[in-house]
Amino acid sequence: MTSPATPAPEAHPHHRRGLFETGERIQLTDPRGRLHTITLEPGREFHTHRGYLRHDDLIGRPDGSVVTNTAGIEYLALRPLLSDYVMSMPRGAAVVYPKDAGQIVQMADIFPGAVVVEAGVGSGALSMSLLRAIGESGRLHSFERREDFAEIAKANARAFFAGDHPAWSVHLGDLVDRLPEEVEQSSVDRVVLDMLAPWECLDVVADALIPGGVLICYVATTTQLSRVAEGIRAHGGFTEPTAWESIVRGWHLEGLAVRPQHRMHGHTGFLISTRRLAPGVTPPERKRRPAKGSRPEAAGAGSSDDRLGIDDGIADGTESELTGESTAASGGFDDTEWTPEALGERVKSDKRIRRLRRSLTGTSDG
Numbered sequence: 001m002t003s004p005a006t007p008a009p010e011a012h013p014h015h016r017r018g019l020f021e022t023g024e025r026i027q028l029t030d031p032r033g034r035l036h037t038i039t040l041e042p043g044r045e046f047h048t049h050r051g052y053l054r055h056d057d058l059i060g061r062p063d064g065s066v067v068t069n070t071a072g073i074e075y076l077a078l079r080p081l082l083s084d085y086v087m088s089m090p091r092g093a094a095v096v097y098p099k100d101a102g103q104i105v106q107m108a109d110i111f112p113g114a115v116v117v118e119a120g121v122g123s124g125a126l127s128m129s130l131l132r133a134i135g136e137s138g139r140l141h142s143f144e145r146r147e148d149f150a151e152i153a154k155a156n157a158r159a160f161f162a163g164d165h166p167a168w169s170v171h172l173g174d175l176v177d178r179l180p181e182e183v184e185q186s187s188v189d190r191v192v193l194d195m196l197a198p199w200e201c202l203d204v205v206a207d208a209l210i211p212g213g214v215l216i217c218y219v220a221t222t223t224q225l226s227r228v229a230e231g232i233r234a235h236g237g238f239t240e241p242t243a244w245e246s247i248v249r250g251w252h253l254e255g256l257a258v259r260p261q262h263r264m265h266g267h268t269g270f271l272i273s274t275r276r277l278a279p280g281v282t283p284p285e286r287k288r289r290p291a292k293g294s295r296p297e298a299a300g301a302g303s304s305d306d307r308l309g310i311d312d313g314i315a316d317g318t319e320s321e322l323t324g325e326s327t328a329a330s331g332g333f334d335d336t337e338w339t340p341e342a343l344g345e346r347v348k349s350d351k352r353i354r355r356l357r358r359s360l361t362g363t364s365d366g
Contacts, residue, residue, distance in 0.1 A: 016079065020061050025159060027080040027088075028053075030073065037080060037088040039159075048073075082132065085160050086125040090360055092152035092353050095125035096194060096218060097268045099248045104192055105133045107273055108216040112137060114189040117208060119143040119175040119201070124153030126194060126218075131157070131165050140168050141182055143175045148357045155360035179204045186210050194218040196338045199231030206237045209276040216273040224338075225270045232274050240286050243272040 020026060020040060028036040028046070038046050044055040051071030058067060058077055065077045080088065083098035096104070104126065110116060110133035121127055121144035130140050144150040150170050158164055171178050175195075188208040193201060198217040205215055215238065219225050225243055232241045245268075250261040277283060340347050 017063075020058050020063070020065075020077070020079075022059055024162075025080060025085065026058060027078050027084055028075040029078070030075055035084070035088065036075075037085075082128060082160070086128070089123065089125075089156045089159075090152065090356050091123045092149045092348070092356055093120075093122035095123050096129075097125075097265065098129075099246055099265075100218060100268055100271065101126050101129040103246055103271055104216055104218065105129055107271065108190050108192060108214045110134060110190055115139045115141075115183070115187060117141045117143070117175075117179065117183065117188050117191045117205075119193055120145060120195050121150055121153040121170060122194065123149070124156040126192065127153060127168070128157050128160055130192065131161070131168055134167055136166050138167050141179075141188075142168065142170045143178055144170065144172060145174060147172055148353050151357050151361050152353075155357075175201050176204050179208055183208050189213055191215045192218070196224070196340065197227075198224075199228045202231055202235045202238075206235065206276060211276055211278040213276045214273060215276065216271060218269050218271055220269050222270070225272060228272055232272075236282065237277050238274040239277065239283060241272050241274040243270055245270050 022040055022042060025037055025039050028038065030036070030048075036046065036048075038055070040055050040059055042056060042059065046053040046055065046069075048069075050073055051069040053067060053069040053075060058065070061067070061077065063077075063079050066074050067077055068074050086095055086098055086101075104110070110130060112133070112135040114134045115138065116130055116134055118127060118130060118140060119142070121142045127140065127142055134140060142150075142153075144153070150172060154164075154170060157168070169182075171182055175193075179201075185207050187210065189210060190213060191205050191209060193205070193215070194217075195201075198219065209215065215232075217228050219228060229241050229243065232238045247264075247266060249264045252259050252261050
């Protein structure tokens with residue numbers, strides 16, 4: 001079992017400064033603003049339909065250099081920012097977009113030296129943001145059910161950090177089964193869940209979190225959002241959850257034509273956050289103002305519930321309907337239907353995942 005007091009191994013140097021070196025990933029921007037990411041290797045060339053560029057012309061150059069290819073096309077060469085790297089790196093599973101990762105780091109108050117639990121890993125996009133925030137003195141425990149996804153995530157992080165990050169431990173298996181084995185009770189500062197059914201993990205998460213610790217969940221649909229909110233309330237060991245989404249719109253800047261861009265990434269996901277209460281503490285009852293017209297005396301003939309056809313149990317707020325036990329509270333889905341395909345995700349084939357894993361790790365998947 002890993003203790004939160006265990007010191008991190010000796011730090012591996014992170015190559016983010018100095019001259020370009022062999023093995024680094026470099027971002028090239030062409031005159032039209034298109035981005036190309038290459039890994040520098042002696043003797044290799046970057047080809048387009050308009051000439052090619054020698055890697056040797058970049059190796060040893062400072063960050064922010066301009067290089068010219070054989071057709072006279074100029075490229076701006078920069079080390080990719082983490083946000084750039086995440087959007088261009090090889091993916092096994094869908095990534096958490098930088099705008100959401102930034103919200104998670106800020107709103108979950110991820111701090112240097114924190115002990116953080118994450119599930120699942122996917123392609124490692126969120127993991128890298130969390131590692132950046134906790135630093136080498138913290139500890140990130142990441143749980144992933146699929147070995148191929150875990151290998152892809154570790155390879156992506158290894159390429160960005162120029163080695164294995166000393167604060168990162170990746171555990172294969174289900175969070176519910178593995179979390180009690182890997183961390184002590186009340187030893188985790190923050191938990192981040194990016195998974196299909198986070199409400200299934202609330203009990204083990206509550207045991208692992210310190211009093212006042214933060215749980216934040218990233219979900220894709222309103223049905224998931226409702227289900228996890230009702231699960232948090234029914235658990236009784238957390239504060240009232242808060243949910244939101246963020247939408248980022250870029251702007252076109254060309255002379256006097258300063259306007260919003262026509263294209264944008266709209267909805268990516270919802271975030272829902274709550275905090276762990278002290279053991280034995282019952283959260284204060286949340287008072288909600290009823291909607292106008294919901295009182296029988298204000299509805300005229302008959303009650304508003306009768307006229308709207310609302311079931312008495314739901315109108316009274318009985319526990320069976322509000323704790324997530326019914327199909328209404330769960331969005332009309334059985335647990336067996338919570339799959340990436342059912343939520344509209346385009347899942348890559350196992351063959352493509354195996355090919356991607358081999359290309360990143362250089363090994364056979366056996």
